[in-house]
Amino acid sequence: MINKRxxxxxxxxxDIIDGQTxxxxxxxxxxxxxxxxxxxxxxxVKELTCISNNAGxxxxxxxLLLKTRQVKKMVSSYVGENAEFERQLxxxxxxxxxxxxxxxxxxxxxxxxxxxxxxxxxGVGTEVAEGKEVRNFNGKDYLMEYAFDADFAIVKAWKGDTxxxxxxxxxxxxxxxxMAMAGKITIAExxxxxxxxxxxxxxxxxxxxxxxRIFQGSDYEKRIEQRTVRPRN
Amino acid sequence: xxDKNGIARxxxxxxxxxxxxxxxxxxxxLVANYIPDGVNVxxxxxxxxxxxxxxxFEGEEDPDMINAGKQTITTLPGSxxxxxxxxxxxxxxxxxxxxxxGAMEVSENGDIANWKIPGKxxxxxxxxxxxxxxxxxxxxxxxxxxxxxESKLLPKCSLPLTGVNCIRKVVTELAVLDIxxxxxxxxxxxxxxxxxxxxxxxxxxxxxxxxxxxxMDLN
Numbered sequence: 001m002i003n004k005r006x007x008x009x010x011x012x013x014x015d016i017i018d019g020q021t022x023x024x025x026x027x028x029x030x031x032x033x034x035x036x037x038x039x040x041x042x043x044x045v046k047e048l049t050c051i052s053n054n055a056g057x058x059x060x061x062x063x064l065l066l067k068t069r070q071v072k073k074m075v076s077s078y079v080g081e082n083a084e085f086e087r088q089l090x091x092x093x094x095x096x097x098x099x100x101x102x103x104x105x106x107x108x109x110x111x112x113x114x115x116x117x118x119x120x121x122x123g124v125g126t127e128v129a130e131g132k133e134v135r136n137f138n139g140k141d142y143l144m145e146y147a148f149d150a151d152f153a154i155v156k157a158w159k160g161d162t163x164x165x166x167x168x169x170x171x172x173x174x175x176x177x178x179m180a181m182a183g184k185i186t187i188a189e190x191x192x193x194x195x196x197x198x199x200x201x202x203x204x205x206x207x208x209x210x211x212x213r214i215f216q217g218s219d220y221e222k223r224i225e226q227r228t229v230r231p232r233n
Numbered sequence: 234x235x236d237k238n239g240i241a242r243x244x245x246x247x248x249x250x251x252x253x254x255x256x257x258x259x260x261x262x263l264v265a266n267y268i269p270d271g272v273n274v275x276x277x278x279x280x281x282x283x284x285x286x287x288x289x290f291e292g293e294e295d296p297d298m299i300n301a302g303k304q305t306i307t308t309l310p311g312s313x314x315x316x317x318x319x320x321x322x323x324x325x326x327x328x329x330x331x332x333x334x335g336a337m338e339v340s341e342n343g344d345i346a347n348w349k350i351p352g353k354x355x356x357x358x359x360x361x362x363x364x365x366x367x368x369x370x371x372x373x374x375x376x377x378x379x380x381x382x383e384s385k386l387l388p389k390c391s392l393p394l395t396g397v398n399c400i401r402k403v404v405t406e407l408a409v410l411d412i413x414x415x416x417x418x419x420x421x422x423x424x425x426x427x428x429x430x431x432x433x434x435x436x437x438x439x440x441x442x443x444x445x446x447x448x449m450d451l452n
Contacts, residue, residue: 027280027317028303030296053317080356090354098355101279102321102363109318120325121366125344125397128362158297170297170314174280177316205316222296225303229291 001163001196004214009039012187012213016045016152019072023108023148023179024052024062025155028081028225031172032061033156035189035217041068051075051150053104053175055085060223069093077101081225100128103145105178110147112181112210117144153183157206160190161199164208173205180206188214235406235424235449240374242267242451244333244404247372248274255279255324255364257334258302260374264333275311277329279360281320284312301360321360325367332368334361336375336400338390341438343400343412345373346392358395365396377405377435384437386410386418408432409449410440417441422449 006012013036016022026032040048041064048071055074056063063082065071073095079085088094099107100122110118119142123129133144155176158169166188168176180186188206193216235243237260245267248254255277256262268274276285278300285300286307294305308314323329338346345365348358365371378384386403403410409422420442423432429446 027301028299030280030299030303076357078357078359086354098357100358100362101317101360102324102367105317105321120363122325122363124366126362126394128358170295170308171278171281171299172297173314173316175317178318224294224296224305225299226305227294228288228304228306229294230288232290 002208003162004164004208004211005162005193006213006215008215009035009189009217010042012036012189012215013039013043013152013154016040016043018045019047020151021049021051021149023150023153023183024050025153025174025176025179026061027053027171027174029057029061029223031156031168031174031176032056033154033187033189034220036154036187037061037064040065040070044068044070046070047072049073049075051104051148053077053101055079055082057081057225058084060221066094073097075099075104077104105175107145107148108175108178108182111149112178115147117146119144148182150183151185153179153186155180155186155188157188157190159192159194159199160188160211160214161194161196161208162214163196164188164211164214165199165204166190166206166211167199167203168205177206181210185212186210187212189217190214191220192216234427238263239424239451240404240406243409243449244372244374245269247402248272248331250274252330253277253283253328254331254333255329255368257332257361257364259335261333261335262302264374277320277323278306279317279320279324279364281315281317282308282312284309286312321363324360324363327367327369329368330370332364332371333374334364334371336373336385338385338387338392339373339375339400339403339412340387340390341412341418342416343398344390345395345400346390347395349393351393361395365399368399371400371402373400373403375403375405377407377432382435384435386436386438388438407435413441420446422447424449425451
């Protein structure tokens with residue numbers, strides 16, 4: 001088996017340079033690559049275009065990269081939870097491109113499936129459609145949207161093996177599998193890294209062919225954005 | 234006139250046994266509290282879950298298990314989890330029977346605006362544009378009039394659109410209305426104590442109403 005293991009987040013992101021486009025998995029703060037985000041902050045790489053469903057909160061997730069002004073542009077579907085984001089956007093320091101969530105996910109999928117474009121009805125007749133080709137199939141209009149082209153994809157999985165196979169847990173799966181498929185170089189951080197053979201091939205969510213580097217992180221914070229509970233009766 | 238829970242209670246009556254349902258944030262989330270006993274529905278959360286259960290008991294929150302509102306939730310027997318592309322795949326291919334979402338404005342031809350107010354911080358459309366463009370059956374839960382008494386059911390939306398010609402049913406604090414394929418709102422039911430005249434006054438889009446319109450049954 002090809003061994004894709006790297007020592008840590010610093011080694012995994014070693015060759016990400018200023019101005020590159022990176023995808024980061026996660027939905028809100030759920031399933032985000034915490035360790036690689038910390039390593040990117042430490043490395044200080046700048047002018048990044050970040051493709052991620054959300055932009056984190058002020059002191060966690062992609063919010064950490066915003067605070068240090070390392071992000072030039074965010075490509076997201078929803079960015080509502082971050083005051084520093086809002087400040088940088090209103091002051092013109094940060095560009096943002098808002099994309100319907102399903103379009104975002106499917107543009108990742110298209111990249112991983114080797115398809116240059118998708119056609120989706122999302123955004124037809126709205127400002128999202130401006131400048132885009134519209135085609136009618138079976139009486140309904142669809143927008144043509146391009147597959148993403150990202151230098152790196154950084155994802156978080158629950159378990160992985162050194163061959164790069166990944167297994168996700170609960171709704172922390174979200175964008176991670178489709179982004180894993182979409183990066184020119186894909187980095188996976190996992191909570192538990194095992195040897196080949198320890199994961200059941202029938203239970204792999206992302207085949208190792210899509211993953212180029214993998215390492216085990218430790219002490220995951222996994223911050224909860226909205227803690228909602230019900231009383232015990 | 235209905236409060237938010239009243240709107241949710243009325244919408245819940247539209248849910249049929251065997252439905253897969255996507256509930257948006259706000260009033261739509263409350264609908265889950267009023268699904269009648271014996272009606273089996275599967276709730277979809279577009280971050281990648283079918284079979285959303287209730288909030289966890291205190292101390293059992295799992296940071297890996299959230300809904301599209303980023304709230305901690307649970308699964309139910311028969312739940313399934315998938316990635317974001319598949320989640321919107323099942324929305325786009327109309328496997329989800331009913332979508333319930335909020336709106337700031339709806340027009341008489343079924344356009345909806347619910348994601349952006351010019352001059353205010355734009356947070357994004359999330360999954361709303363995908364949902365309204367694809368769902369076969371959408372119910373909008375919204376305020377009929379704003380605090381100044383101005384109608385939100387309009388001839389044409391004034392805010393940037395989320396989707397065009399896609400809404401067929403609206404439930405407000407005043408009424409249940411259908412949007413006709415040829416255009417115009419049709420008054421179906423009025424909220425308890427609300428007159429047809431008041432609904433007419435409160436609807437700036439084209440409204441078709443009989444003289445006698447039945448009152449909602451909320452039980």
